[in-house]
Amino acid sequence: MSKTPKSGPGIAPVLPAMGVHSYHNDSPPFSGATEYLVEPDLISLGASQSNVQNGDSGHLSASTSAHATPHFVVRGYTPPGAGSSLEDYANGSSENAADSESPMSLAQMRLGNPAAASQTSLQSQDSASTARPTRPENPRVPTSQDDVSLSSMRSRRLLSGYIFGTPPVPNDDGQERGKEITRNELGSPASKGNNLDLPHDAPQPPSTPSTVVSGLEEEVEAEQPSPSAEVDLLEGDDALMGFLDGEADADDRARAVQAERGGSEGYMRKEPGEAGEYRFPIHRLKRKMKDESKIPLVIVACGSFSPPTYLHLRMFEMAKDEIVESQTYEIMAGYYSPVSSYYKKAGLAPAHHRVRMCELAVEHTSTWLMVDPWEAGQPEYQRTAVVLDHFDEMLNGKDGESGVEMRNGSRRKYKVMLLAGGDLIESFGEPGVWSAPDLHIILGRFGCLIVERAGSDVWAFLLSHDILYHHRRNVIVIKQLIYNDISSTKVRLFVRRGMSIKYLLPNSVIQYIHQNKLYLEPDKAVNK
């Protein structure tokens, strides 16, 4: 089934007229587009971020070599219409050399040790994956000035937007829809971390003993007999309706449930890496579908959220409108996943503050958004592919009695999609920032909702980037009908200058910032 792009203002520009190059300031034209040409026969989430600079495969499964096989095996979804062979990616691979020598970008530096990564062999990366990233000695370490210019450069991009391709269609055999899911044990500590898809014989990195994952099944059982009004939120038809969202400020029930069932309290600690017991928040997760002919969708936004603003909240609403319009998915919940303190980005407040600010932001403004503190509380940086896999595991388990309950008693898996701004997507083209296997997981197995940023040309970038283009039917571009470019960077700057930040972010978050004296110092490149 193929979807025709919408007509009207959101119609796609005529392709030949588009400037086919990356608008990303830090990357040369076409960077990344030719970098990811060979795919492993097994895509593993065990790879350290430090491997990405190699650009050859990035996966660390000990049992396979990077170039060993022409087959493309991504666990789970392959978009309809997508070629089964990636031979076409092989053209132009020689352009890689120039990319790999380009200067280190801000994004690379955030991921840790990029310079070392470029010279690190696959064999040595296992140890690198567990090492805490250190601040690179590089003149381009971002300063607050860099941060401001980084933010403002986003404002010069052009506007376009539409649904780029066809959303995934369920297989006839029900692989996507209506798949039976059996009970499993979710999230044992050993099964979490960075190593979710390693083959059994592969060396296992150390588990994260400080993280104890409470099983979703436990939550499900606790949830089932709920006699309270919370049922309205979880199962009622109107949980995602706009008018109910408007009442969220007055709705204490959801907040009570958040406090009781989810929330970061107890898990997040002030010191990075010291996490307590983890509970996956589900208090606003819909368990039953209103329309079972659709695909149940959970939207996940990964980012810094330092601090979360109304723009970050609006992103979800924009995505919701697009999803409702597409009539293919039914939104079951939305999650923020704030990045941990190990991400090297200027202005990053400590993770426990950012998680709490996100919680405050959604508690008082939304009936369908939640905050998952798992990523933020991890003892090392987690790549986005790993984070999405974590959501998949929490929501769908491996064989568990999780997923969405259908009227006939069967269970269907939640589809997880990444929600991101156009600038983040354009960083896919920056050498050394994303690995090809990770991009295939993010775009192929999961999928992306891309909110265009003022001044960005996501469309042109989608055309230029091979992996994005390959998975285009699993990518939805969302047009901003009312431009919103509220910038966390500028909010931080306003705080430091003693200026008002009211109406840029929820009052509860403003209060939290002041109470905790956040953002009074100039942005630093690395926060712990």
Ligand SMILES: Nc1ncnc2c1ncn2[C@@H]1O[C@H](COP(=O)(O)OP(=O)(O)OP(=O)(O)O)[C@@H](O)[C@H]1O
């Ligand atoms: N104006 C915007 N339009 C569309 N998406 C945005 C906009 N601002 C942020 N985003 C998206 O929000 C998500 C989280 O952003 P994140 O907090 O990491 O960065 P940021 O909002 O740009 O903050 P900072 O100013 O600190 O860089 C990312 O996917 C980013 O692309």
Ligand SMILES: NC(=O)c1ccc[n+]([C@@H]2O[C@H](COP(=O)(O)O)[C@@H](O)[C@H]2O)c1
């Ligand atoms: N390789 C990766 O998985 C990768 C690379 C760059 C950014 N990211 C993620 O993107 C999000 C936003 O990053 P920025 O704030 O730098 O735009 C963060 O959650 C970060 O973890 C992931």
